[in-house]
Amino acid sequence: MKITFQKNKLIEAVGYALSSVSTKNTIPSIQGLLFVTLGSDKCVISSFDLEKGTRIIVDAEVHEGGNCIINAQRFAQIIKMMPESTVELTLNGDVASVESGKSMFEVWTMPATEFPSFPELESEYTFT
Numbered sequence: 283m284k285i286t287f288q289k290n291k292l293i294e295a296v297g298y299a300l301s302s303v304s305t306k307n308t309i310p311s312i313q314g315l316l317f318v319t320l321g322s323d324k325c326v327i328s329s330f331d332l333e334k335g336t337r338i339i340v341d342a343e344v345h346e347g348g349n350c351i352i353n354a355q356r357f358a359q360i361i362k363m364m365p366e367s368t369v370e371l372t373l374n375g376d377v378a379s380v381e382s383g384k385s386m387f388e389v390w391t392m393p394a395t396e397f398p399s400f401p402e403l404e405s406e407y408t409f410t
Contacts, residue, residue: 283317283348283373285325287340289361289382292369295327295338296358303354304331311396314351317371318394319344328397329354335400348373349394360387 296315304312309332316328325342329335350373357380361369364382372379373391380387 283319283350283371284345285317285319285371286343286345287325287369287371288342289364289367289369291340292342292361295340296354296361298338299327299329299336300354300358302329302331302334302336305355307331309398311351311392312398313353313355314392314397315354315357316349316351316394316397318349319347328400330398330400332398337400350378351392351394351397352378352389356389360389 299315303315307313312331318326318328320326320339322344323341325340325344326337327340328337360380363385364380365385366383368382370379370381372381376391377388378391380389
């Protein structure tokens, strides 16, 4: 997986997603953000604390598709410190590289299959 984000759009999306990240749970996957590429120009960032969830579609340049879970708090701290206007996320096995300009950080990831499923909601009324 290799994705390039506009830093301001990524910070905004991660900020929204942090509202439904668990900080007091023993399940490591719900303390993270799920990144899933969507075509060649979008990435879905999801968070879910087993009570509420967030799913955000962010414009991005997808060089190579894929998915993974990254610790939400650590990722948020890293991207705020990035110097340039773009942030590149590259997955190499169990490690993700987060790069911008001359700055580079590596963080451990988890497989996307460990992320809990969102509940299926069915209703005659919907919001869009």
